[in-house]
Amino acid sequence: MHTIDIRQDQIRLLDQRKLPLVEEYVACQSYEETARAITDMVVRGAPAIGVTAAAGIALGVQQMPEPDSEADFDAQFDTICETMAQTRPTAVNLFWAINRMRECLQRCRQAPLAQRRETLWQEVYHLHEEDIRLNRQIGAHGLDLVPPQSTVLTHCNAGALATAGYGTALGVIRAAHFAGRQVQVLADETRPFLQGARLTTWELQRDEIPVTLITDNMAGYFMQQGRVDLVIVGADRIAANGDVANKIGTYSVAILAKEHGIPFYVAAPLSTIDRALASGAEIPIEQRHGDEVRTVGSQRIAAADIEVENPAFDVTPAKYIRGIITEVGVASPPDEGTIAALFSASND
Numbered sequence: 001m002h003t004i005d006i007r008q009d010q011i012r013l014l015d016q017r018k019l020p021l022v023e024e025y026v027a028c029q030s031y032e033e034t035a036r037a038i039t040d041m042v043v044r045g046a047p048a049i050g051v052t053a054a055a056g057i058a059l060g061v062q063q064m065p066e067p068d069s070e071a072d073f074d075a076q077f078d079t080i081c082e083t084m085a086q087t088r089p090t091a092v093n094l095f096w097a098i099n100r101m102r103e104c105l106q107r108c109r110q111a112p113l114a115q116r117r118e119t120l121w122q123e124v125y126h127l128h129e130e131d132i133r134l135n136r137q138i139g140a141h142g143l144d145l146v147p148p149q150s151t152v153l154t155h156c157n158a159g160a161l162a163t164a165g166y167g168t169a170l171g172v173i174r175a176a177h178f179a180g181r182q183v184q185v186l187a188d189e190t191r192p193f194l195q196g197a198r199l200t201t202w203e204l205q206r207d208e209i210p211v212t213l214i215t216d217n218m219a220g221y222f223m224q225q226g227r228v229d230l231v232i233v234g235a236d237r238i239a240a241n242g243d244v245a246n247k248i249g250t251y252s253v254a255i256l257a258k259e260h261g262i263p264f265y266v267a268a269p270l271s272t273i274d275r276a277l278a279s280g281a282e283i284p285i286e287q288r289h290g291d292e293v294r295t296v297g298s299q300r301i302a303a304a305d306i307e308v309e310n311p312a313f314d315v316t317p318a319k320y321i322r323g324i325i326t327e328v329g330v331a332s333p334p335d336e337g338t339i340a341a342l343f344s345a346s347n348d
């Protein structure tokens, strides 16, 4: 089962709106359809969004009408990239992936169109493979943070479905499970899109990793009962000082973990760290449609005219985070210095 199936005439996406009951793919036949699929959360999760956007760009260039000139090519390419950039504002991996495609194009600018197309596709395949490899490295760096016979609480879905495969937070959990640590997982349902209830449980059951579904308002109870040994979540954008934007509700879980002395970790690749932002206050927070809150699945639970706010993310200050687990090591405590050291290590 692939989250993203990249073909040169379409991008096939496992429709995460329909999991776990229905396993079917949406075939995106154009870059516009690919962008729409990101906005509509057919595919979601910061790294998965990045890889999908990159594939959408390559598809757009593949289908581009023969340009009249270099200026015409550039105008069409910019339109494709801008369409991807407009899909969702918070996950920095989206913009990082678009930039990787722009840099790739610069390297093959002098080549004929056919060769540019092939080079862009090769970059997409590289991004896809690289993401899976980095997730496994994140898992390896996080493994020893998971004690044997421990219970890990996670929020939302930061698994194979949120990436090109294997996962970030769930990648650490997978690494611990397959290393024989006998880890148990408490999965927050994660209203309103229910990534935890629908996606994390589906992923962990397929890997036979013990998982218990809880509602978002139960996390504090289980911590108070002493039944949570650590928390591991994903991230959509991390500022230079270690502040983390992640799914709405993460901040509440972090506060509860701090209160109960429970280690709270974030797992993410370096591409999720936005060093241009000094702090989390600058991270744009996506506001999604109110109907996501007024309904559960197809069931309406509030009047259509009820006032709703629906911020899709919140920001957890670095002081509540024990460490940020990346493919090159763990920034602990997360701050400008430890994060800068990660980037130095990645250049070694």
Ligand SMILES: CSC[C@H]1O[C@H](OP(=O)(O)O)[C@H](O)[C@@H]1O
Binding pocket: 044, 045, 046, 047, 155, 156, 157, 158, 159, 162, 163, 168, 169, 195, 233, 234, 235, 236, 246, 247, 248, 312
């Ligand atoms: C591995 S990134 C996963 C990250 O993305 C999710 O947001 P969404 O489902 O809205 O794309 C959530 O914040 C996860 O932690």
